[in-house]
Amino acid sequence: xxxxxxxxxxxxxxxxxxxxxxxxxxxxxxxxxxxxxxxxxxxxxxxxxxxxxxxxxxxxxxxxxxxxxxxxxxxxxxxxxxxxxxxxxxxxxxxxxxxxxxxxxxxxxxxxxxxxxxxxxxxxxxxxxxxxxxxxxxxxxxxxxxxxxxxxxxxxxxxxxxxxxxxxxxxxxxxxxxxxxxxxxxxxxxxxxxxxx
Amino acid sequence: xxxxxxxxxxxxxxxxxxxxxxxxxxxxxxxxxxxxxxxxxxxxxxxxxxxxxxxxxxxxxxxxxxxxxxxxxxxxxxxxxxxxxxxxxxxxxxxxxxxxxxxxxxxxxxxxxxxxxxxxxxxxxxxxxxxxxxxxxxxxxxxxxxxxxxxxxxxxxxxxxxxxxxxxxxxxxxxxxxxxxxxxxxxxxxxxxxxxx
DNA sequence: GGTCAGTGTTACCGGCGGTAACACCGACGA
DNA sequence: TCGTCGGTGTTACCGCCGGTAACACTGACC
Numbered sequence: 268x269x270x271x272x273x274x275x276x277x278x279x280x281x282x283x284x285x286x287x288x289x290x291x292x293x294x295x296x297x298x299x300x301x302x303x304x305x306x307x308x309x310x311x312x313x314x315x316x317x318x319x320x321x322x323x324x325x326x327x328x329x330x331x332x333x334x335x336x337x338x339x340x341x342x343x344x345x346x347x348x349x350x351x352x353x354x355x356x357x358x359x360x361x362x363x364x365x366x367x368x369x370x371x372x373x374x375x376x377x378x379x380x381x382x383x384x385x386x387x388x389x390x391x392x393x394x395x396x397x398x399x400x401x402x403x404x405x406x407x408x409x410x411x412x413x414x415x416x417x418x419x420x421x422x423x424x425x426x427x428x429x430x431x432x433x434x435x436x437x438x439x440x441x442x443x444x445x446x447x448x449x450x451x452x453x454x455x456x457x458x459x460x461x462x463x464x
Numbered sequence: 465x466x467x468x469x470x471x472x473x474x475x476x477x478x479x480x481x482x483x484x485x486x487x488x489x490x491x492x493x494x495x496x497x498x499x500x501x502x503x504x505x506x507x508x509x510x511x512x513x514x515x516x517x518x519x520x521x522x523x524x525x526x527x528x529x530x531x532x533x534x535x536x537x538x539x540x541x542x543x544x545x546x547x548x549x550x551x552x553x554x555x556x557x558x559x560x561x562x563x564x565x566x567x568x569x570x571x572x573x574x575x576x577x578x579x580x581x582x583x584x585x586x587x588x589x590x591x592x593x594x595x596x597x598x599x600x601x602x603x604x605x606x607x608x609x610x611x612x613x614x615x616x617x618x619x620x621x622x623x624x625x626x627x628x629x630x631x632x633x634x635x636x637x638x639x640x641x642x643x644x645x646x647x648x649x650x651x652x653x654x655x656x657x658x659x660x661x
Numbered sequence: 662g663g664t665c666a667g668t669g670t671t672a673c674c675g676g677c678g679g680t681a682a683c684a685c686c687g688a689c690g691a
Numbered sequence: 692t693c694g695t696c697g698g699t700g701t702t703a704c705c706g707c708c709g710g711t712a713a714c715a716c717t718g719a720c721c
Contacts, residue, residue, distance in 0.1 A: 301709065311670060313711075322709065351660035394627075405659050411639055415647040416656060418627045419620040426619020427612055430591075442608055450612040457654020459613060462602050463548035498678065508701060510680075519678065 281318055281328075284308050288329055289372070296371035297378055301325070330376050330389040337365055338396065345400060352456055360448035363428055367444060370432050377425055394421045420455065427451060478515055478525075481505050485526055486569070493568035494575055498522070527573050527586040534562055535593065542597060549653055551601075557645035560625055564641060567629050574622055591618045617652065624648060 287308035292299045301322055305312045319325040344357040366373040376389040397417035402409040431447055434440050453459075484505035489496045498519055502509045516522040541558040544551045563570040573586040594614035599606040628644055631637050650656075 300707080302707085312709090313671095314669075316710065317668090352657060355657075390623075401656070411637060411643070412647050412650075414637065415624055415639070415644060416651050418624045419648055419651055422623020422626075423616040423620035426587075426623070427615045430615045440608060440611065442612070446608070447612060450609050451616055453609075454613050454616055454652070455654070456657035457652075459598070460549060460552075460653035497676080499676085509678090510702095511700075513679065514699090 277318075280314075284310075284315060284318055285328060285332055288325060292329070292375045293369065293371050296374055299375060326376065327388070329372075330392070333369075333372065333376075334389065334392060337362075340365060341396070351404065352452060355455060356448055356452040359424055359451050360444065362424055363431070363444050363448055366428050366432065374429070374432075377429075390421060390425070394418050397421060423454075424451060474515075477511075481507075481512060481515055482525060482529055485522060489526070489572045490566065490568050493571055496572060523573065524585070526569075527589070530566075530569065530573070531586065531589060534559075537562060538593070548601065549649060552652060553645055553649040556621055556648050557642065559621055560628070560641050560645055563625050563629065571626070571629075574626075587618060587622070591615050594618060620651075621648060 284304070288299070288304045291304045291307045295303060301312055301315055304325070305315050308315075315325065319328055340361045341358055344361040345354055347354045347357040394414075394417045397420060398409050398413050401416055402413045405413070407413070427447065431442060434442065436442075481501070485496070485501045488501045488504045492500060498509055498512055501522070502512050505512075512522065516525055537558050538555055541554040542551055544554040591611075591614045594617060595606050595610050598613055599610045602610070604610070624644065628639060631639065633639075
């Protein structure tokens with residue numbers, strides 16, 4: 268009974284809280300605290316905790332909200348016509364474009380998610396998606412090899428992306444996004460091995 | 465009360481403090497705090513801070529102490545006779561063996577090193593080492609491509625290693641170290657691209 | 662009109678990284 | 692013999708964090 272009234276209200280509030288979290292994360296990045304999110308939303312902390320449980324819950328909710336859009340972009344990139352290499356390069360480039368557009372958000376989402384087997388997690392979801400994608404492209408069932416490859420590729424792109432965001436675009440090591448994507452794709456397609464042969 | 469310590473000079477004290485830090489990190493991992501390190505060493509916090517400046521300084525000192533040994537191991541692995549692929553697999557395996565032997569330590573050292581351009585850093589050092597190694601193996605001067613590849617490989621191995629340490633060795637996704645190293649080496653040598661062709 | 666669930670608040674907790682302020686002690690010049 | 696002075700140690704604190712207990716208000720329902 269009361270739920271019929273509470274539910275729409277709750278979901279609207281939740282959206283408003285997430286809006287506030289978005290703004291704070293965009294402004295403060297990794298340093299975004301629960302207190303600042305609450306202040307930004309014009310409410311007090313316990314409201315935040317009643318909605319999301321703890322900070323991990325807020326992070327997960329934030330991730331869900333943004334990954335939907337990222338999934339679409341990545342899926343589109345994976346659907347690129349051309350060689351498998353083209354598809355990988357497009358996908359890597361799309362991911363890099365996403366983190367370049369909202370660097371603070373992605374730094375926040377990929378920040379060391381503390382040990383307690385947080386099944387939900389941005390990186391975890393990304394790896395799971397990629398595991399399926401790889402298995403599909405290879406035409407096999409997902410196994411340990413696909414899992415390892417997916418984790419590895421995600422780690423590789425995240426690590427280089429993180430480093431890249433910290434470099435001066437105009438500095439000596441300034442690198443265009445396309446060039447970074449090309450180097451990474453080369454690596455994934457055995458350019459290192461080929462060069463040493 | 466505090467008796468003792470036949471006038472240890474600064475470097476001896478420093479070594480004792482690092483010994484204590486080693487023990488605490490091995491025991492508490494990421495949760496290791498400055499207070500516990502001080503307690504373990506039987507001194508008070510300000511002593512720690514006078515020696516290392518801040519927590520980043522302690523971490524850097526800990527890293528220097530252990531990376532020397534790791535560098536040797538990796539260099540030995542890179543000197544393996546055989547194909548380039550053999551060398552890469554041996555190197556990846558050596559790194560995985562190191563983090564398997566002291567998981568808590570490596571989790572601590574690779575934990576998100578906060579933004580403030582901490583030039584010293586375990587991951588940074590590793591990437592720099594690998595950049596030179598790759599350039600050497602390719603017979604070229606280190607450039608953007610080598611930097612990207614090094615960062616990428618380090619990120620890839622760290623990410624998978626981290627994930628692997630968290631899996632149950634006896635579980636369904638239990639994976640032997642050698643198998644993980646082999647999958648990663650396959651990936652680096654273009655097995656994914658080859659399989660999709 | 663009294664009860665009661667839900668929504669909101671304030672004010673607190675323990676723990677963190679980091680530091681100010683003070684106590685002690687041996688060396689040394691008068 | 693005394694006084695000062697620098698180095699080494701301590702205690703006790705700061706501000707901030709994530710998280711919560713305890714209480715105030717409000718409005719629907721018997």
